[in-house]
Amino acid sequence: MQIVPVIELLGGRCVSRPAGSAVEPTPWSVDPVEMACRWAAEGAERLRVTDRGAAIGEDADDTVIDEIIRRAGIPVDVGGGLRSRARVERRIDRGAARVIVGTLAVWEPELVAALAKWHPDQIVVALDLFDGKVVTHGRAYTCAIAPEELMDFYRPVPLAGIALTALGATEDVEARIAKVADLARGAWAPIQADGIVNSLDDLSRLAYVPGIAAALLGDPLLRGTFDLAAAHAVAHVDSAGVAEFI
Structure with a gap:
């Protein structure tokens, strides 16, 4: 299982919140470009940058993202507020290794399917789940469509990956792992x-779930709960052992 550090941007600053939580993000007094370079130096093979401001309708942090891509020296995937073909293609043209589309993937799936065919191995569909239901527009809206239906729609589409974000007001980590495990199965x-x-x-439990290619980590790395070396050690377990979550 690959470890992918996540940088969330809001107003040019790093922000984070505990995994699974819908609380307001905490701002950090760290330079996002320096943080990206540090994680690359510590062994990250890939980074995810999420433009949280663009996701909730604020100005995009394009300048900061461009600088991260230029200086990190490793592939940088970019998401947040990419809700049109023009925005997706502009971000690819500006150097994103892959782009992550969430709201667009739910509301305009045919367009996203076409984008995936035009840009092979560069489109990742993001499904944000709150208590098991799909949410969009920076988690502001709950959708009637089931995540399983969306997964079925994209089955024939040549996606680079599917990012499953599990949040919950009442669900604990076991419930969130179970939901992700269920969707990842097959x-x-x-x-x-x-x-x-x-x-x-939490990471050790996730590492034994079959079908999980990568874990996205932001808040615990920023808080220093553990470092990348420890995360890599836990993630590189014997894949022969898998866990079942009912």
């Missing part, structure tokens, strides 16, 4: 899990 594209890990114990 998946045809690499599954990236988010909203799960606040501790190495």
Whole structure:
């Protein structure tokens, strides 16, 4: 299982919140470009940058994202507020290794399917789940469509991956892992899990879930709960052992 550090941007600053939580994000007095370079130096093979401001309708942090891509020296995936073909293609043109589309993938799936065919291995569909239901527009709206239906729609589409973010007002980490595990079972594209890990114990449980290709980590790395070296050690377990979550 690959470890992918996440940088969330809001107003040019790093922000984070505990995995699985819908509380307001905490701002950090760290330079996002320096943080990206630090994680790359510590062994990250890939980064995720989420433009949280653009996701909730504020100005995009394009300048900061461009600088991260330019200086990180490793592939940088970018998401947040990419809700049109023009925005997606502009971000690819500006150097994103992959783009993550969430709201667009729910509201305009045919367009996203076409984008995936035009840009092979560069489109990741993000499904944000709150108490098991799909949410969009920066988690502001709850949708009637079931995540399983969306997964079925995208089955023939050549996606680079599917990012599953599990949040919950009442669900604990076991419930969120169970939901992600259920959706990952039999998946045809690499599954990236988010909203799960606040501790190495959480990560160790996720590492044994079949079908999970990557764990997205933001808040615990920023808080220093554990470092990348520890995360990598836990993630690289014997894949022969898998866990079942009912």
